[in-house]
Amino acid sequence: MLELKNLSFSVAEKNENGEEKRRDIIDEMDFTFEAGKFYAITGPNGSGKTTLSRLIMGINQPSAGSIFFEGKDITGMTITERATAGISYSFQQPARFKGVTFRDLLSVAARTENEEKLLEIVRRVGICPLSFLDKPVDSTLSGGEIKKIELATTIARNPKLAIYDEPDTGIDLWTIMPMVNLLKKEQIDHKTTTIVVSHNRSFLDVADDILIVDHGKLRYHGNLKNALPMLNDFRICSFNPCPEGEQDAQCFR
Amino acid sequence: MLNALDKDLLKAVADLDDLPQGAYSIRKNGKLESRSVTANIDIVTDDKRDGIIVTIAPGTINESVHIPVILSENGLNDVVYNTFIVGAGSDVTIVAGCGIHCGGPEPEGHEGIHEFRVEKGARLKYVEKHYASGHGFGRKIMNPTTKVHLEENAHVEMELTQIGGVDEANRINEAVLGPGSSLMIMERVMTEGDQKADSRNEIILAGEGSSSNMISRSVIKGNSRQNFYATMVARQKCFGHIECDAIIMDNGANETIPALRAEHPDAELSHEASIGKIAGDQLMKLMSLGLSDEEAVNMIIQGFLR
Ligand SMILES: Nc1ncnc2c1ncn2[C@@H]1O[C@H](COP(=O)(O)OP(=O)(O)OP(=O)(O)O)[C@@H](O)[C@H]1O
Ligand SMILES: [Mg+2]
Numbered sequence: 271m272l273e274l275k276n277l278s279f280s281v282a283e284k285n286e287n288g289e290e291k292r293r294d295i296i297d298e299m300d301f302t303f304e305a306g307k308f309y310a311i312t313g314p315n316g317s318g319k320t321t322l323s324r325l326i327m328g329i330n331q332p333s334a335g336s337i338f339f340e341g342k343d344i345t346g347m348t349i350t351e352r353a354t355a356g357i358s359y360s361f362q363q364p365a366r367f368k369g370v371t372f373r374d375l376l377s378v379a380a381r382t383e384n385e386e387k388l389l390e391i392v393r394r395v396g397i398c399p400l401s402f403l404d405k406p407v408d409s410t411l412s413g414g415e416i417k418k419i420e421l422a423t424t425i426a427r428n429p430k431l432a433i434y435d436e437p438d439t440g441i442d443l444w445t446i447m448p449m450v451n452l453l454k455k456e457q458i459d460h461k462t463t464t465i466v467v468s469h470n471r472s473f474l475d476v477a478d479d480i481l482i483v484d485h486g487k488l489r490y491h492g493n494l495k496n497a498l499p500m501l502n503d504f505r506i507c508s509f510n511p512c513p514e515g516e517q518d519a520q521c522f523r
Numbered sequence: 524m525l526n527a528l529d530k531d532l533l534k535a536v537a538d539l540d541d542l543p544q545g546a547y548s549i550r551k552n553g554k555l556e557s558r559s560v561t562a563n564i565d566i567v568t569d570d571k572r573d574g575i576i577v578t579i580a581p582g583t584i585n586e587s588v589h590i591p592v593i594l595s596e597n598g599l600n601d602v603v604y605n606t607f608i609v610g611a612g613s614d615v616t617i618v619a620g621c622g623i624h625c626g627g628p629e630p631e632g633h634e635g636i637h638e639f640r641v642e643k644g645a646r647l648k649y650v651e652k653h654y655a656s657g658h659g660f661g662r663k664i665m666n667p668t669t670k671v672h673l674e675e676n677a678h679v680e681m682e683l684t685q686i687g688g689v690d691e692a693n694r695i696n697e698a699v700l701g702p703g704s705s706l707m708i709m710e711r712v713m714t715e716g717d718q719k720a721d722s723r724n725e726i727i728l729a730g731e732g733s734s735s736n737m738i739s740r741s742v743i744k745g746n747s748r749q750n751f752y753a754t755m756v757a758r759q760k761c762f763g764h765i766e767c768d769a770i771i772m773d774n775g776a777n778e779t780i781p782a783l784r785a786e787h788p789d790a791e792l793s794h795e796a797s798i799g800k801i802a803g804d805q806l807m808k809l810m811s812l813g814l815s816d817e818e819a820v821n822m823i824i825q826g827f828l829r
Contacts, residue, residue, distance in 0.1 A: 329807050349810040359811050365804040368740075368768065369826035378822070379812045423812060
């Protein structure tokens, strides 16, 4: 349902000698996400996971390659058009506003101001208390609170493709499992293709497929069991990538 | 009699569909239009200068006073000096506002000086809105001034809004705070086109344990210009904070100067100021929820000025 074709995102950087150089943050990535599946993307800090997510949402523009959504080339589409097409993204660092409340965001996301419908969404999400509704989404929210609100606005859109960028950062121990179960339930009940960027084992456990990104490249795609050697010892990542089609991370050794 | 245009202006500045409940005094084109007093709230014409004196009896609870001003006569410059005495221990709301409709070529203006004496332990909420409409060439000028004296343990909350259409504004707010009193000011100003608005504020924290928080939100569109100056002076152990945020769009210009002056070692004063475009992450978030670029901007501005 989502295809990345030769996708690259590069930025200009100065090296030690002050010369301009291009650095590939996402490096010729090819991958096809299948409809209705639950993917967990992991990888070291700075490996390019957020950049990849933002390329899919249209927040960043690729320097090369293309993105297809449900068979249609969306590379040139705006954020708004992609949102309308059914893609939704929960930011790693959610925006903080002044004077805009959770209710406002939820109404926009769900395209309704109807109180009953909004309450229904908050109940469905479960992890945000009803008292959040009239809270301003500003700098007074705690780190965990704003992540819960961010996640709720994504669910409220009933997207075909939901991307959650580290939804668990700042989330308390008592909410992690309900959050994991919620995203899993959304995937099953609404056939939402789900991509969760996370370092949290709980998300990896429920994912159908694991992707490991390093230095802007997809280093692994497969089940959790075969990913474990890499996850337990990331030095492996500095080795060459496996040959095309190889499913076993042991090949890195 | 209020005509349809007057009613529109009244709705814009005082959120009134008709004559208000409780005490009121409506001024139209420099003259008294209608007035009503209650057992606890008296309104009389000032015999020394153009304006009114509103006296709220001590202990008056949950009452309100509306004093809107309407200007629709081209070329008029209306100057008014209103005095408010808010009696000890009372808890009241005063709604003021000025609506100008300018249909002709001459400038029209309103200069309103509102002086408040808020007595011991009284609570006052003051809401003031300025609005101008009409397609006449005449410049619409508004110069509102407030002077507030807070006695011991008085609490005042002021909401000052200039919602649009005003070509030129010189806004002045002055306050002197007695012991244990508190003052919260929220000022919102939006300018567009070639409009210009200046806001000058001086808050003197004269009494021990007094506190004040001044929040200013400016939206500067088109080629308009806004300047914001605020000075907080601490004479005793007290607390004061100034927060001024400006969003600049198009070719707007802004100068923001918050100033703090402490004359006592236990004074706690702080300020935050920011000027900038609409934050990119806010726009992107709203667009990712399906809003167009323009819709996203509107929602951010609306929230900001709320
Ligand atoms: N617009 C940009 N300009 C320059 N460098 C960028 C830009 N966007 C991302 N980067 C760099 O690209 C790298 C990857 O960033 P990205 O945020 O995608 O990492 P990540 O895998 O999400 O990391 P984390 O696990 O810490 O969230 C980082 O080194 C970052 O500094
Ligand atoms: Mg990231």
